[in-house]
Amino acid sequence: MNRSLAQWVFLGLALLWGVLMWQGCQKEPPEPAAAGDLVHIPYTPKPYTVIKPAHFPEVPVPPDNPLTVDGVQLGRRLFYDPILSIDSTQSCASCHLPHLSFTDGLPVSVGVDGIAGRRSSMSLLNIAYATNGLFWDGRVRTLEEQALLPVEDPIELHNTWPEVVSRLRRHPTYPELFRKAFGIRDRKEISKELAAKAIAQFERILISSGTSKFDRFLQGDLDALDDEELDGKLMYFEEGAAVGLPDAQCFHCHGGFTLSGNQYFNNGLDKAASLDDFADKGRGAVNGRRSDNGKFRTPTLRNIALTAPYMHDGRFQTLEEVLDHYSSHGKSSPNKDPLIDQIGFPIPGTQPLQYTGLSPYHKRAIIKFLHALTDTAFVNNPDIQNPFR
Amino acid sequence: MKKSYWFLALGVWFLLGCEGTQDGVIPKTDVRITFRARYDGKPLVRYAKYNYADYWVDFFRFNAYMSRIALLTDGVPVKISDIEWVDFTPDDAPTDTAVDVTLVLRAPEGQYTGIRLGYGVPPDLNAKQPKDFAPGHPLSRENEYWIGWKGYIFNKIEGRVDLNKDGMPDGGLIYHCGSDAVFREYSFDLPIRVEPGAPEILVTFDLQKLFVRNGEWLDLRNPYNHITSNDFNDVVIASKLMDNFKPATSVMQ
Numbered sequence: 190m191n192r193s194l195a196q197w198v199f200l201g202l203a204l205l206w207g208v209l210m211w212q213g214c215q216k217e218p219p220e221p222a223a224a225g226d227l228v229h230i231p232y233t234p235k236p237y238t239v240i241k242p243a244h245f246p247e248v249p250v251p252p253d254n255p256l257t258v259d260g261v262q263l264g265r266r267l268f269y270d271p272i273l274s275i276d277s278t279q280s281c282a283s284c285h286l287p288h289l290s291f292t293d294g295l296p297v298s299v300g301v302d303g304i305a306g307r308r309s310s311m312s313l314l315n316i317a318y319a320t321n322g323l324f325w326d327g328r329v330r331t332l333e334e335q336a337l338l339p340v341e342d343p344i345e346l347h348n349t350w351p352e353v354v355s356r357l358r359r360h361p362t363y364p365e366l367f368r369k370a371f372g373i374r375d376r377k378e379i380s381k382e383l384a385a386k387a388i389a390q391f392e393r394i395l396i397s398s399g400t401s402k403f404d405r406f407l408q409g410d411l412d413a414l415d416d417e418e419l420d421g422k423l424m425y426f427e428e429g430a431a432v433g434l435p436d437a438q439c440f441h442c443h444g445g446f447t448l449s450g451n452q453y454f455n456n457g458l459d460k461a462a463s464l465d466d467f468a469d470k471g472r473g474a475v476n477g478r479r480s481d482n483g484k485f486r487t488p489t490l491r492n493i494a495l496t497a498p499y500m501h502d503g504r505f506q507t508l509e510e511v512l513d514h515y516s517s518h519g520k521s522s523p524n525k526d527p528l529i530d531q532i533g534f535p536i537p538g539t540q541p542l543q544y545t546g547l548s549p550y551h552k553r554a555i556i557k558f559l560h561a562l563t564d565t566a567f568v569n570n571p572d573i574q575n576p577f578r
Numbered sequence: 579m580k581k582s583y584w585f586l587a588l589g590v591w592f593l594l595g596c597e598g599t600q601d602g603v604i605p606k607t608d609v610r611i612t613f614r615a616r617y618d619g620k621p622l623v624r625y626a627k628y629n630y631a632d633y634w635v636d637f638f639r640f641n642a643y644m645s646r647i648a649l650l651t652d653g654v655p656v657k658i659s660d661i662e663w664v665d666f667t668p669d670d671a672p673t674d675t676a677v678d679v680t681l682v683l684r685a686p687e688g689q690y691t692g693i694r695l696g697y698g699v700p701p702d703l704n705a706k707q708p709k710d711f712a713p714g715h716p717l718s719r720e721n722e723y724w725i726g727w728k729g730y731i732f733n734k735i736e737g738r739v740d741l742n743k744d745g746m747p748d749g750g751l752i753y754h755c756g757s758d759a760v761f762r763e764y765s766f767d768l769p770i771r772v773e774p775g776a777p778e779i780l781v782t783f784d785l786q787k788l789f790v791r792n793g794e795w796l797d798l799r800n801p802y803n804h805i806t807s808n809d810f811n812d813v814v815i816a817s818k819l820m821d822n823f824k825p826a827t828s829v830m831q
Binding site: 447 | 625669710718721723724738
């Protein structure tokens with residue numbers, strides 16, 4: 190089996206060639222050096238007009254990220270594109286599906302590696318109006334800041350922004366879209382900040398259609414709600430005392446036209462002997478205030494019938510379970526919101542004063558009212574669907 | 579014809595240019611007004627226990643609309659703000675101690691004899707809705723608008739009552755005052771100097787004084803005194819609180 194020198198040389202060269210070929214296959218093609226390579230593409234930004242119900246305020250838009258037609262379209266594409274994830278399997282839309290009012294139907298979201306997160310996906314409906322912090326714990330202030338985080342979260346998209354930016358720069362379509370959206374001169378100007386701005390622009394158009402039964406009622410169609418839904422509304426908004434209905438205290442936390450409130454409450458989900466005993470400290474872990482441990486941001490109740498399961502950890506499967514929780518006044522802890530204890534009719538003679546909770550009819554009426562908040566025109570709006578389908 | 583437009587424009591420009599330099603026009607300057615929250619003279623701290631009659635209370639939220647803010651010269655008002663929203667317990671505050679809220683407004687320089695403050699949203703503005711205001715305007719805040727009442731929540735004072743002082747709350751202390759019937763304006767007499775470098779005007783609210791009048795406390799053992807909403811009983815309670823804002827307010831410069 191003696192080999193000649195020539196044979197050894199040939200074998201070595203073959204091996205070297207193989208290694209080089211293998212390395213070549215692994216390496217991404219270099220980003221083209223392209224100073225000003227996009228300037229031939231016209232940049233003519235057109236303002237995007239958000240369509241909103243007449244009874245909704247103007248959508249807040251930061252001055253440094255005005256909505257444009259091309260910006261929104263780019264953001265929509267990025268939102269639905271799995272290019273953001275490490276293995277190109279998940280996008281923002283994996284946890285924010287339009288037909289579920291931009292939630293995912295899971296108790297807690299699951300990332301690219303199959304690892305379950307701690308918290309449930311929040312609805313993005315009317316998220317443009319959420320100006321008091323985002324996520325369940327309010328750890329970021331703006332949609333632009335928010336859009337940066339899931340990409341690099343190891344239990345979400347588990348990628349890196351340098352990698353995403355590199356992919357976008359090499360992509361056959363995105364450089365042109367970034368040029369049209371932001372007027373960049375060459376693809377090297379594509380950045381994570383611009384990607385986040387585009388995604389934020391898209392998210393700011395996720396506005397109610399104003400055609401839910403409740404919205405029609407608010408706009409003067411008094412027949413839009415049937416008697417049971419109307420009873421539910423009266424209890425929700427603390428208007429039912431005059432007609433013998435109890436107070437469900439809902440609107441104190443889920444208030445305003447978005448029925449969100451965007452504030453932080455402990456709604457009695459977990460028993461805690463002290464402020465340090467919450468398994469998930471929520472808001473308190475973000476701002477460092479013990480008194481905010483166990484508090485979470487109130488989600489919008491618009492489209493709530495589409496966004497099961499409920500609460501920050503998805504512990505309740507149905508609205509019936511949610512109403513049972515509130516009607517039972519929840520579990521005790523030092524900073525539980527006092528209104529949770531005051532749901533129902535006061536029970537005379539009790540000291541301290543106790544409340545009845547809600548009867549089966551009252552719960553049913555409130556749930557019917559919550560269904561009257563369903564906005565099918567929003568979830569079916571073609572302008573917010575996956576552009577890749 | 580074109581020539582006459584030019585003359586007209588020139589004239590307008592000339593007049594506008596003269597306005598600031600005419601004798602008798604008083605220059606404006608910044609006026610800093612700081613609002614501060616207290617309970618019985620002590621700093622308001624979220625969830626801290628305070629004596630209330632013979633039991634305890636705590637607070638975790640306090641915010642308010644202040645409107646028609648005017649400086650007075652012998653009773654004649656110079657309005658310096660239509661409406662402001664002051665939040666002593668913002669969600670992003672660094673600690674549980676209530677924050678001071680400072681407004682920087684513009685007013686003609688000079689010596690004034692007092693200040694007028696509106697408590698809540700005056701009827702003309704209360705007839706509007708958040709949709710009528712641009713984002714960032716105090717009245718664009720959706721959380722402060724009560725859809726059921728079709729009006730703004732003038733102030734939110736939220737906390738809890740501990741009737742037996744065992745450290746466990748026995749109920750809420752939730753006052754959301756609103757409706758045209760409870761809007762109030764109060765004037766405070768004091769010399770106020772407005773000029774560059776003048777000290778700020780300090781407006782202090784003492785929450786304890788909202789609940790006690792002539793030595794008589796609002797009885798929180800009565801559950802109907804725990805909360806305000808929009809029925810008649812609640813407007814009566816809200817009226818008492820809004821009346822008490824006058825003695826609960828102190829102003830100094």
